Amino acid sequence: MIPFEITILGTGSALPTSQRYHTAHVLNVRERFFLIDCGEGTQNQMRKYGVKFSRIEHIFISHLHGDHYFGLIGLITSYLLLGRKTDLHIYSHSMLPDLLKPQIDMMGDELSYKIIWHPLNFKRSEIILDNKVVKVMSIPVQHRFPCCAFLFTEAPSDLNVRKEQLEKYQVPLTQIYNIKKGADYIDQNQQVIPNSELTLPAMKQRSYAFCTDTAFMPELSELFENVDLLYHEATFDKTNQKRAAETYHSTAHQAAQMAKMSNAGHLLIGHFSSRYKNIDKLLNEAREVFENCTAANEGMVIQIPQKRLV
Amino acid sequence: MIPFEITILGTGSALPTSQRYHTAHVLNVRERFFLIDCGEGTQNQMRKYGVKFSRIEHIFISHLHGDHYFGLIGLITSYLLLGRKTDLHIYSHSMLPDLLKPQIDMMGDELSYKIIWHPLNFKRSEIILDNKVVKVMSIPVQHRFPCCAFLFTEAPSDLNVRKEQLEKYQVPLTQIYNIKKGADYIDQNQQVIPNSELTLPAMKQRSYAFCTDTAFMPELSELFENVDLLYHEATFDKTNQKRAAETYHSTAHQAAQMAKMSNAGHLLIGHFSSRYKNIDKLLNEAREVFENCTAANEGMVIQIPQKRLV
Numbered sequence: 001m002i003p004f005e006i007t008i009l010g011t012g013s014a015l016p017t018s019q020r021y022h023t024a025h026v027l028n029v030r031e032r033f034f035l036i037d038c039g040e041g042t043q044n045q046m047r048k049y050g051v052k053f054s055r056i057e058h059i060f061i062s063h064l065h066g067d068h069y070f071g072l073i074g075l076i077t078s079y080l081l082l083g084r085k086t087d088l089h090i091y092s093h094s095m096l097p098d099l100l101k102p103q104i105d106m107m108g109d110e111l112s113y114k115i116i117w118h119p120l121n122f123k124r125s126e127i128i129l130d131n132k133v134v135k136v137m138s139i140p141v142q143h144r145f146p147c148c149a150f151l152f153t154e155a156p157s158d159l160n161v162r163k164e165q166l167e168k169y170q171v172p173l174t175q176i177y178n179i180k181k182g183a184d185y186i187d188q189n190q191q192v193i194p195n196s197e198l199t200l201p202a203m204k205q206r207s208y209a210f211c212t213d214t215a216f217m218p219e220l221s222e223l224f225e226n227v228d229l230l231y232h233e234a235t236f237d238k239t240n241q242k243r244a245a246e247t248y249h250s251t252a253h254q255a256a257q258m259a260k261m262s263n264a265g266h267l268l269i270g271h272f273s274s275r276y277k278n279i280d281k282l283l284n285e286a287r288e289v290f291e292n293c294t295a296a297n298e299g300m301v302i303q304i305p306q307k308r309l310v
Numbered sequence: 311m312i313p314f315e316i317t318i319l320g321t322g323s324a325l326p327t328s329q330r331y332h333t334a335h336v337l338n339v340r341e342r343f344f345l346i347d348c349g350e351g352t353q354n355q356m357r358k359y360g361v362k363f364s365r366i367e368h369i370f371i372s373h374l375h376g377d378h379y380f381g382l383i384g385l386i387t388s389y390l391l392l393g394r395k396t397d398l399h400i401y402s403h404s405m406l407p408d409l410l411k412p413q414i415d416m417m418g419d420e421l422s423y424k425i426i427w428h429p430l431n432f433k434r435s436e437i438i439l440d441n442k443v444v445k446v447m448s449i450p451v452q453h454r455f456p457c458c459a460f461l462f463t464e465a466p467s468d469l470n471v472r473k474e475q476l477e478k479y480q481v482p483l484t485q486i487y488n489i490k491k492g493a494d495y496i497d498q499n500q501q502v503i504p505n506s507e508l509t510l511p512a513m514k515q516r517s518y519a520f521c522t523d524t525a526f527m528p529e530l531s532e533l534f535e536n537v538d539l540l541y542h543e544a545t546f547d548k549t550n551q552k553r554a555a556e557t558y559h560s561t562a563h564q565a566a567q568m569a570k571m572s573n574a575g576h577l578l579i580g581h582f583s584s585r586y587k588n589i590d591k592l593l594n595e596a597r598e599v600f601e602n603c604t605a606a607n608e609g610m611v612i613q614i615p616q617k618r619l620v
Contacts, residue, residue: 014391016384018357040384041351047328064416066387070380074326074350077376081324099416102409106374 003028004154004206004304006229008270009045011296013235013249014067015274016040021298022067023271025231026051027152027208029133035059036150036210042071043078049299054082058129060136061092062212063147069096073103076115084113091128091138093146094119122146125223131155139223141214143248149211151223157306159199169193206304209264212271215245216254221261228304230259231296234269234282252282256289265304270296313338314464314516314614316539318580319355321606323545323559324377325584326350331608332377333581335541336361337462337518339443345369346460346520352381353388359609364392368439370446371402372522373457379406383413386425394423401438401448403456404429432456435533441465449533451524453558459521461533467616469509479503511618518614519574522581525555526564531571538614540569541606544579544592562592566599575614580606 005028012020022039026046033056035042046053061069069092079088090096097117104111118128122140129136132155139149158180166176171185171193179185185193209224212233224230232255236244244251250258252269259267267290272279283295294302315338322330332349336356343366345352356363371379379402389398400406407427414421428438432450439446442465449459468490476486481495481503489495495503519534522543534540542565546554554561560568562579569577577600582589593605604612 015388016354016357018354018360021354040381041354044326044328044331044351047326050328066384066413066417070384070387071350074332074376074380077380078325095416099412102412103376106405106409107376 001303002030002157002306004030004208004228004306006208006231006268006302006304007049007051008268008296008298008300008302009042009049009051010037010039011270011272011298012067013271013273014065016067017274019298020272020274021045022070023062023212024071025210026056028052029152029154031055032131032133033057034134034136034152037062037068037212038071038075039067040070040074043075045298054079054084056088057086058089058136059091060138060150060210061090061096062149062210063143063145064093064095064099065145065213068213072096073100076100076104076111077107079113080107080111087114087116089116089118089129091118091120091136093122120146120148122148137223139211139220141211141220142217143213143215147213149209149214149220151227152208152210154206156205157203159195159202161199162197165198169198171198201308201310204307204309206306208304209262211258213248214250215248216250216258218258218261221258224258224262224264226263226265228265229268229302230262230264230266231268231270232258233271234286235271235273237276237281237285252285253289256286256293259286259290259293264290265292266302267293268296268302269293311613312340312467312616314340314518314616316518316541316578316612316614317359317361318578318606318608318610318612319352319359319361320347320349321580321582321608322377323581323583324375326377327584329608330582330584331355332380333372333522334381335520336366338362339462339464341365342441342443343367344444344446344462347372347378347522348381348385349377350380350384353385355608364389364394366398367396368399368446369401370448370460370520371400371406372459372520373453373455374403374406374409375455375523378523382406383410386410386414386421387417389423390417390421397424397426399426399428399439401428401430401446403432430456430458432458447533449521449530451521451530452527453523453525457523459519459524459530461537462518462520464516466515467513469505469512471509475508479508481508511620514617514619516614516616519572521568523558524560525558526560526568528568528571531568534568534572534574536573536575538575539578539612540572540574540576541578541580542568543581544596545581545583547586547591547595562595563599566596566603569596569600569603574600575602576612577603578606578612579603
């Protein structure tokens with residue numbers, strides 16, 4: 001199956017525990033790899049869980065609290081040691097290059113690869129990447145420091161052709177590329193054969209929303225509408241809703257409300273406060289509102305299957 | 311038993327592997343805690359192995375390659391989140407505060423505690439700390455970046471008094487403090503009772519040498535003479551001696567030579583290149599020269615027992 005797969009590397013909030021690492025998710029879209037947040041220890045976690053470390057080309061950093069970016073300098077260093085040549089694109093607050101500059105300068109050698117820094121816009125949502133496999137939108141959220149959620153939408157797949165129909169209409173090979181892209185076929189008699197007769201229904205474009213470190217923002221549900229997988233932070237349980245609001249975090253209940261309002265396919269909660277030794281309480285709270293909910297764990301892999309549109 | 315105990319948190323060299331973390335050792339001397347190097351993930355490893363995280367007062371950073379200090383910013387941040395009040399002493403190259411300054415400044419809040427930076431001297435050995443429990447000497451070594459080894463020597467213990475002798479000579483309670491410190495007792499008749507008649511032989515002062523990221527330096531053996539535990543880097547095996555010399559690292563064979571020349575009690579090797587999936591080769595190589603050798607592993611705890619001088 002063509003992958004659209006999320007690997008969870010860290011699920012804790014600011015204070016790490018013996019079980020939970022800081023935030024980092026890896027998204028594999030058709031064997032292209034995207035890292036979302038990069039807390040301390042991310043490179044170790046990638047090794048541990050067999051992530052294709054060297055193939056990450058784009059890194060998205062939601063905000064500049066340490067638990068979301070302290071692993072970046074180690075990763076940048078390891079890529080240098082490994083002689084990386086491929087450009088590395090980093091999407092973050094514009095301050096990040098300055099924060100890391102003294103340490104990068106200290107490495108002594110020139111970097112063997114180029115880092116291309118992309119400053120995020122914290123005023124409005126923007127398409128920050130649109131390539132062959134995925135479109136990424138940054139979405140400002142409400143936290144103590146400027147912070148963005150990210151919505152990843154798979155690029156449209158080529159259509160699968162129906163061989164028996166190609167034979168029936170004697171479609172020449174030269175036309176197949178266009179037909180896979182959605183074109184109709186016009187035969188020698190100028191008769192139009194609509195694309196729908198030549199191909200199977202398209203595959204649904206899969207999507208993943210990563211939404212961490214934010215107060216509850218019901219207005220985001222429009223942007224997340226029908227997302228296949230919503231990752232939403234659930235730092236606290238609902239008895240700590242006041243604390244959540246004060247610190248610009250969300251409760252498990254609120255994460256589930258967001259999933260429900262967005263009509264998400266599946267909710268994944270994480271970024272758990274270190275006060276919860278056992279997160280069943282948070283999971284149960286979320287499931288009361290939105291049944292199809294999973295609590296994130298280090299090493300968890302979630303595959304979103306392809307479906308045909310009907 | 312009064313502890314003099316080393317906990318190993320990371321044993322890898324520059325590139326982390328799925329099994330090995332970056333360098334960090336914790337030394338517990340009589341329940342005072344000292345951190346030596348602080349690679350990425352050190353705070354996670356401390357949690358994992360139950361190290362008394364908050365009680366570390368002194369951190370020693372051998373040099374400014376990332377695998378020896380990238381975990382420091384996370385630790386500094388966690389101490390802030392935990393409301394630490396106790397001063398934190400950091401011994402390192404004088405550039406370290408500047409490297410971390412942009413990130414520390416970014417934390418927004420004032421730190422709840424004071425960081426006291428102690429620049430290391432890379433020209434000659436120095437006593438950098440001498441308190442109630444330990445004396446620490448920094449020892450310049452030869453690496454691509456200025457680097458120090460550290461020698462930890464336990465402070466002399468109070469002597470144990472022999473109760474039957476105190477009774478025999480009718481020593482008043484007010485004199486016991488001085489006798490435990492080594493004083494003779496002069497009785498009412500001006501007769502001198504030598505301390506050795508009143509106390510058991512003293513405990514040997516235990517010692518630990520931490521020597522990482524260095525070319526082989528036979529001249530160090532004088533400074534390490536009779537050390538109880540020598541940790542010496544063994545990045546390579548002896549077939550890679552040329553590579554070791556070029557990169558200012560040591561082989562397992564050289565680490566063992568150092569232990570032998572120093573008359574160390576026990577050798578611990580670590581900082582293994584990621585090329586060695588199995589480090590038996592390195593361990594066997596070292597044991598050929600110095601039998602009492604252990605290969606470091608994450609979570610390993612080495613207790614140095616107290617012994618009386620005869």
